[in-house]
Amino acid sequence: MIFFDKVSKIYSPSVTAIEDLTLKINPKEFCSVVGPSGAGKSTLLKLLISEERPSTGRIFIHDQDINQISRRRLPYLRRKIGMVFQDYKLLPTKTAFENVAFALEVAGVNDRIVEDDTRQVLEIVGLADKGSQFPDELSGGEKQRIALARALVSRPDVIVADEPTGNLDPLNGWDIIRLLIKINELGTTVILATHNQEIINSLGRRVITLEKGRLVSDEEKGQYVL
Amino acid sequence: MLTFLRIIKNGFQDFSRNIWLTVSAVLIMTLTIFVLGGLLFLSAIGENVLTELQDKIDISVYFATETTESDILKVKKDLEGLNEVKNIEYVSRETALSKFKNRHADNKVILDSLDELSANPLSASLNIKAKFSDQYSKIASYLKSDRFSKIIDKINFYQNQAVIERFNEIMASLRKFGLLLTAALASVAILVAFNNLQLIIYTKREEIGIMRLVGASNWFIRGPFILLGLFYGVVASVIASAVFYPILSFASPRLSALLPSFNILSYYLGNFWQIFPIFLGIGTGLGILSGLIAIRRYLRV
Numbered sequence: 001m002i003f004f005d006k007v008s009k010i011y012s013p014s015v016t017a018i019e020d021l022t023l024k025i026n027p028k029e030f031c032s033v034v035g036p037s038g039a040g041k042s043t044l045l046k047l048l049i050s051e052e053r054p055s056t057g058r059i060f061i062h063d064q065d066i067n068q069i070s071r072r073r074l075p076y077l078r079r080k081i082g083m084v085f086q087d088y089k090l091l092p093t094k095t096a097f098e099n100v101a102f103a104l105e106v107a108g109v110n111d112r113i114v115e116d117d118t119r120q121v122l123e124i125v126g127l128a129d130k131g132s133q134f135p136d137e138l139s140g141g142e143k144q145r146i147a148l149a150r151a152l153v154s155r156p157d158v159i160v161a162d163e164p165t166g167n168l169d170p171l172n173g174w175d176i177i178r179l180l181i182k183i184n185e186l187g188t189t190v191i192l193a194t195h196n197q198e199i200i201n202s203l204g205r206r207v208i209t210l211e212k213g214r215l216v217s218d219e220e221k222g223q224y225v226l
Numbered sequence: 227m228l229t230f231l232r233i234i235k236n237g238f239q240d241f242s243r244n245i246w247l248t249v250s251a252v253l254i255m256t257l258t259i260f261v262l263g264g265l266l267f268l269s270a271i272g273e274n275v276l277t278e279l280q281d282k283i284d285i286s287v288y289f290a291t292e293t294t295e296s297d298i299l300k301v302k303k304d305l306e307g308l309n310e311v312k313n314i315e316y317v318s319r320e321t322a323l324s325k326f327k328n329r330h331a332d333n334k335v336i337l338d339s340l341d342e343l344s345a346n347p348l349s350a351s352l353n354i355k356a357k358f359s360d361q362y363s364k365i366a367s368y369l370k371s372d373r374f375s376k377i378i379d380k381i382n383f384y385q386n387q388a389v390i391e392r393f394n395e396i397m398a399s400l401r402k403f404g405l406l407l408t409a410a411l412a413s414v415a416i417l418v419a420f421n422n423l424q425l426i427i428y429t430k431r432e433e434i435g436i437m438r439l440v441g442a443s444n445w446f447i448r449g450p451f452i453l454l455g456l457f458y459g460v461v462a463s464v465i466a467s468a469v470f471y472p473i474l475s476f477a478s479p480r481l482s483a484l485l486p487s488f489n490i491l492s493y494y495l496g497n498f499w500q501i502f503p504i505f506l507g508i509g510t511g512l513g514i515l516s517g518l519i520a521i522r523r524y525l526r527v
């Protein structure tokens with residue numbers, strides 16, 4: 001379970017990205033976060049992996065206050081959450097394959113399993129033949145799918161995807177969404193931030209709408225309304 | 227163990243995929259070691275020049291002509307018991323005379339007038355060298371004591387006292403200045419290298435942040451940097467010590483013309499196993515330390 005308890009994030013006196021947000025996300029839920037650009041969607045997701053720390057309020061994951069986690073223990077939290085970053089955050093000096101494998105290597109998984117799982121997940125995102133290319137040599141959509149593969153490969157409890165379809169054509173975008181739905185059906189919590197109205201409307205899942213950092217609606221079978 | 231192997235693998239992957247960063251890091255370290263090595267050699271040369279100058283100074287004690295040789299040797303023995311004395315040369319009256327004649331072999335007037343004297347007019351003397359030039363006044367005052375006043379005719383320290391003291395002052399300030407200058411130049415060299423290495427690691431800050439965000443522990447991230455720092459340090463110190471060989475071979479004969487008692491090349495080769503570890507220590511220390519400090523800053527994600 002993920003619980004935001006009166007969380008605010010104030011970057012600077014003039015920029016309040018999240019304001020007094022209280023939110024509960026149950027295990028195995030598929031939950032979309034929508035809202036106009038600058039509404040605070042990415043900030044919300046960043047708070048979840050402690051990339052940013054809340055200015056006030058507390059965030060719990062499995063009943064643990066993530067602000068109480070020491071820097072030394074933080075990697076263990078992050079290994080349990082697979083994050084697809086809006087700006088991909090791929091390591092430029094590693095190949096696509098190595099980027100995905102890295103998420104397993106840091107956790108101390110043995111070489112054979114690293115090899116097999118990485119290959120498998122690259123196939124799932126349809127990039128089995130691009131494994132040896134560096135991020136610079138990949139298209140935007142391909143980078144996005146590598147970032148997704150990296151988030152999936154360690155089979156985390158929670159997948160957090162920030163605009164994972166932003167750079168994809170509708171067909172490929174739907175592939176990604178179908179994949180996320182399948183992973184969710186297998187028991188993984190999925191949190192998806194997106195602008196894509198068509199996707200949200202046809203998903204028929206929970207939708208949280210943010211505007212200027214405030215939660216303006218939270219509906220069980222939501223639609224994209226602005 | 228698995229993690230350790232991965233750290234090594236990551237380190238060397240980084241090393242081979244960032245060949246320009248590698249080259250510049252090694253170059254910076256090599257240059258720094260080279261400058262520090264140069265300072266080391268310069269101070270060795272300086273020390274030698276000073277010792278050589280110091281060696282030119284001695285004091286002589288002249289004995290009354292009637293003093294017996296055994297009395298003089300007794301004084302010599304007494305002096306040798308002093309801590310400050312490095313060595314003493316005894317010049318008997320006969321030796322003094324023959325030296326004098328030798329020196330003036332082509333001056334007929336002096337030789338003739340010498341022959342006219344019935345007895346040897348020269349005194350026996352002891353030439354005393356102190357370990358350090360500021361110890362002469364102590365030796366001189368020892369000789370000044372009543373015990374010796376009957377047999378000692380003259381101590382030439384008192385003629386040269388002002389000069390010797392001035393010399394001592396200059397020596398002391400030269401040493402102090404040299405030490406200060408060396409320390410200042412060494413710190414500059416180290417700071418420049420350190421800053422450059424910080425810049426190189428600065429280009430890696432984003433990668434470090436990404437690694438943190440996808441769950442890498444601090445040691446998993448630091449490991450490859452430390453390993454590379456170590457590796458660059460070793461390579462740089464090997465290169466620097468190799469480069470010194472031809473340079474010193476070239477400089478050595480030219481330097482020997484000015485400073486015959488000192489051979490810089492054999493100084494280098496003779497002390498190689500003391501000098502190389504210094505280079506190695508500077509290189510690896512610089513590499514590892516700057517890595518650790520810089521990364522610390524970027525691990526705060």
Ligand SMILES: Nc1ncnc2c1ncn2[C@@H]1O[C@H](COP(=O)(O)OP(=O)(O)OP(=O)(O)O)[C@@H](O)[C@H]1O
Pocket residue numbers: 011012015016017035036037038039040041042043044086
């Ligand atoms: N590191 C930062 N420092 C200062 N302000 C920031 C920072 N990151 C985000 N902001 C500000 O916080 C607000 C919310 O940003 P956020 O990235 O969460 O928006 P978003 O909803 O993800 O937008 P988009 O749909 O364009 O990705 C914006 O006004 C942004 O300018």
Ligand SMILES: [Mg+2]
Pocket residue numbers: 041042043086162
């Ligand atoms: Mg965003």
